[in-house]
Amino acid sequence: MNFGANWQGKTLADNLELRGVPRRDFLKMCGALAGVYAVGSPLAQMPEAAAQEIADKLGAVKKPNVAWLQLQECTGCMESTIRSGGATVEEMVLELLSVNYNDLVMAASGTAAEQALHDVNKEPHILVVNGSVPLKDDGIYCTIGGKSVEQVLKEAAENATVVLAVGACAVYGSVQAARPNPTGAVGVDEIIKDKPVINVSGCPPIGEVITASLTYILTHDGKAPEVDAEGRPLFAYDQRIHDSCPRRAHFDAGQFVRSFDDEGARNGWCLYEVGCKGPSTFSPCPIVQWNLKSGWPIGAGHPCIGCTEKDFFDKFTPFYKELPNVTGFGIEEPVEKVGLGLIGAAAVGTAIHGGMTLFKSIPVRDSSQDDKTLAAFGDAPVAEKKES
Ligand code: SF4
Numbered sequence: 236m237n238f239g240a241n242w243q244g245k246t247l248a249d250n251l252e253l254r255g256v257p258r259r260d261f262l263k264m265c266g267a268l269a270g271v272y273a274v275g276s277p278l279a280q281m282p283e284a285a286a287q288e289i290a291d292k293l294g295a296v297k298k299p300n301v302a303w304l305q306l307q308e309c310t311g312c313m314e315s316t317i318r319s320g321g322a323t324v325e326e327m328v329l330e331l332l333s334v335n336y337n338d339l340v341m342a343a344s345g346t347a348a349e350q351a352l353h354d355v356n357k358e359p360h361i362l363v364v365n366g367s368v369p370l371k372d373d374g375i376y377c378t379i380g381g382k383s384v385e386q387v388l389k390e391a392a393e394n395a396t397v398v399l400a401v402g403a404c405a406v407y408g409s410v411q412a413a414r415p416n417p418t419g420a421v422g423v424d425e426i427i428k429d430k431p432v433i434n435v436s437g438c439p440p441i442g443e444v445i446t447a448s449l450t451y452i453l454t455h456d457g458k459a460p461e462v463d464a465e466g467r468p469l470f471a472y473d474q475r476i477h478d479s480c481p482r483r484a485h486f487d488a489g490q491f492v493r494s495f496d497d498e499g500a501r502n503g504w505c506l507y508e509v510g511c512k513g514p515s516t517f518s519p520c521p522i523v524q525w526n527l528k529s530g531w532p533i534g535a536g537h538p539c540i541g542c543t544e545k546d547f548f549d550k551f552t553p554f555y556k557e558l559p560n561v562t563g564f565g566i567e568e569p570v571e572k573v574g575l576g577l578i579g580a581a582a583v584g585t586a587i588h589g590g591m592t593l594f595k596s597i598p599v600r601d602s603s604q605d606d607k608t609l610a611a612f613g614d615a616p617v618a619e620k621k622e623s
């Protein structure tokens with residue numbers, strides 16, 4: 236893959252033409268990005284206009300240098316980025332960016348790879364990071380080229396204009412940081428404090444959301460997007476799953492799946508009672524969906540596990556159990572009553588941002604279970620109610 240010379244002095248539009256990438260493919264990708272930006276924008280009503288605007292801005296971008304680190308992680312985030320289900324997004328991501336360093340997609344290895352990172356680190360660049368940073372025992376649990384990834388990250392961040400932490404691992408440590416956190420894993424913003432760190436949350440995040448976060452920076456003169464309290468781009472993460480869920484009418488009507496093979500499951504009823512964390516989770520999954528809008532977990536009959544929320548592995552396990560006494564919408568009623576329709580949909584609609592309050596009221600797994608295997612499959616007792 237040629238990441239170099241062709242870019243010099245040329246815009247993205249020139250470069251795509253040079254490589255024979257059809258304009259309609261580029262517009263198609265911009266349409267997918269417009270779908271993500273539209274989650275929190277009035278442009279939702281005019282996606283074609285938005286796609287054209289993105290294409291114009293993006294087409295004029297010149298040679299953005301990118302270092303893309305993969306630290307303590309599983310490569311799922313990178314797979315999500317480059318294998319989103321259609322050629323458009325994955326090819327464009329690689330065409331869009333001068334990815335000077337990435338373990339997975341670069342041809343170089345060993346000394347040549349280290350040199351490539353050294354070279355990109357010297358120039359201003361966008362830094363994308365997947366994976367957590369293990370701090371325990373001098374960082375021996377993840378090293379690159381003999382250096383701890385903490386050191387690799389600090390060096391790469393020094394000349395970075397903006398840092399994107401992509402995936403739950405990079406955002407706060409995710410499963411590696413789940414109690415008892417044996418490697419002392421932390422997220423990128425625990426290490427990099429002197430510049431903006433944008434948290435593109437999820438395990439993994441949707442490919443289009445990763446791409447949209449990058450292209451936002453490219454089309455806004457390197458500026459970071461507005462973020463929420465968790466550092467997530469508001470354009471994608473300003474709505475709860477629950478507020479756009481197609482099963483929501485069943486929640487409001489008190490129609491719940493109680494086991495995965497019951498009548499409710501066959502009828503597509505609400506998954507709250509089999510563990511859905513959609514009421515506490517901010518993500519555009521129902522709108523953007525996965526693999527070029529071909530599906531998403533709740534659409535396939537699986538409860539949301541809340542993977543875009545901080546500490547979801549500690550807070551939301553057992554995944555297949557309804558956590559006790561989850562209050563509804565940051566206001567008074569327990570969710571069961573909401574499900575029975577004691578609070579109407581109109582009242583619910585006014586409480587969209589009450590979700591943050593709700594999140595804080597979710598009970599967490601009891602710390603006395605810290606040395607036990609996490610009950611991801613619902614086979615352990617549910618913890619006593621405890622405020623986070
Ligand atoms: S966030 Fe999830 S998908 Fe991404 S690297 Fe971590 S474990 Fe893998």
Ligand code: SF4
Nearest residue numbers: 480483505506511513
């Ligand atoms: S609880 Fe889950 S399945 Fe039910 S409406 Fe909310 S997000 Fe959808």
